[in-house]
Amino acid sequence: MSDLYCVFGNPIAHSKSPAIHAAFAAQTGENLRYEARLAAVDSFFAAISAFVAEGGCGANVTVPFKEQAYRRCDRLSDRAARAGAVNTLQFIDGAVHGDNTDGAGLVRDIRTNLGRALAGQRILLLGAGGASRGVIAPLLAEKPAALFIANRSPDKAQQLAAAFAELAAGVELSGGAFAQLAGQQFDVVINATAASLSGDSLPLPAGIFAPGSLAYDMMYGKGETPFLTLARTQGAAHCADGLGMLVEQAAEAFTLWRGKRPETAGVLASLRAALSAQG
Numbered sequence: 001m002s003d004l005y006c007v008f009g010n011p012i013a014h015s016k017s018p019a020i021h022a023a024f025a026a027q028t029g030e031n032l033r034y035e036a037r038l039a040a041v042d043s044f045f046a047a048i049s050a051f052v053a054e055g056g057c058g059a060n061v062t063v064p065f066k067e068q069a070y071r072r073c074d075r076l077s078d079r080a081a082r083a084g085a086v087n088t089l090q091f092i093d094g095a096v097h098g099d100n101t102d103g104a105g106l107v108r109d110i111r112t113n114l115g116r117a118l119a120g121q122r123i124l125l126l127g128a129g130g131a132s133r134g135v136i137a138p139l140l141a142e143k144p145a146a147l148f149i150a151n152r153s154p155d156k157a158q159q160l161a162a163a164f165a166e167l168a169a170g171v172e173l174s175g176g177a178f179a180q181l182a183g184q185q186f187d188v189v190i191n192a193t194a195a196s197l198s199g200d201s202l203p204l205p206a207g208i209f210a211p212g213s214l215a216y217d218m219m220y221g222k223g224e225t226p227f228l229t230l231a232r233t234q235g236a237a238h239c240a241d242g243l244g245m246l247v248e249q250a251a252e253a254f255t256l257w258r259g260k261r262p263e264t265a266g267v268l269a270s271l272r273a274a275l276s277a278q279g
């Protein structure tokens with residue numbers, strides 16, 4: 001019998017995680033099955049219990065369940081506890097263990113796949129929701145010069161900056177409104193808002209992209225996202241979407257579950273080719 005894993009979400013039909021984990025399993029010779037499971041919004045805990053009863057060994061968790069997953073865990077990794085959200089579950093001896101691999105996935109994509117060091121950089125993080133919260137500690141660990149969190153509701157950005165202040169030794173960490181960005185420049189601008197999902201453009205003041213800057217949208221799709229279009233027209237030198245982050249957070253989860261780190265470049269290239277073919 002192969003070991004059973006899944007990704008829970010709602011909606012979930014278009015998830016790329018089953019294909020990613022099937023590729024990792026084939027590459028590493030691990031005997032596992034990985035399925036997409038639709039959970040009802042009001043019965044996520046019951047879906048976890050049923051999956052454990054079925055023999056499930058672990059699961060990924062995506063929108064809208066990451067915060068519910070955090071609340072369900074019996075044990076949390078430090079990074080999941082800090083993020084207040086869980087995207088990776090492991091079922092061990094009747095206990096639910098939770099981790100959050102999103103931040104590690106983002107940093108690995110930027111550093112390894114895009115070849116961009118974050119040390120000493122001025123980083124702008126747009127958004128103050130679950131995705132943003134999950135990446136702040138791993139970004140701070142890279143020792144940037146500054147991390148500014150900007151959000152439509154500025155109080156949430158300020159609260160996040162305050163919540164992570166103890167990890168920010170040597171980093172200028174602050175939060176506020178989009179309007180406060182006027183007159184500032186950043187080397188790396190990361191969009192962790194859901195604005196691209198609804199096709200909305202962000203009210204970013206002109207001139208925030210420093211020469212040579214990287215614009216990174218956590219969202220991905222077959223075409224350019226509205227944020228990356230804006231970034232390109234405002235002078236960002238490099239643009240990247242979140243497909244690499246998706247693959248890298250999956251690799252981190254797979255490593256946790258199976259004790260083997262899969263190679264990601266080939267998997268990312270295949271997914272990219274499949275997305276382009278759709279366009």
Ligand code: NDP
Pocket residue numbers: 063102126127128129130131132151152153156192193194195196197198200201202218219220242243245246247249
């Ligand atoms: P949340 O719902 O937790 O947070 C949404 C954030 O977006 C909030 O800061 C919200 O601001 C802001 N926002 C929403 N709509 C708009 C808008 N029209 N204009 C400006 N700001 C807006 O979502 P998540 O944090 O979980 O996810 C954010 C994005 O990151 C999604 O696109 C998701 O797909 C992507 N993601 C990608 C991953 C990957 O592996 N590539 C992993 C995780 C997430 P406010 O507080 O004012 O409401």
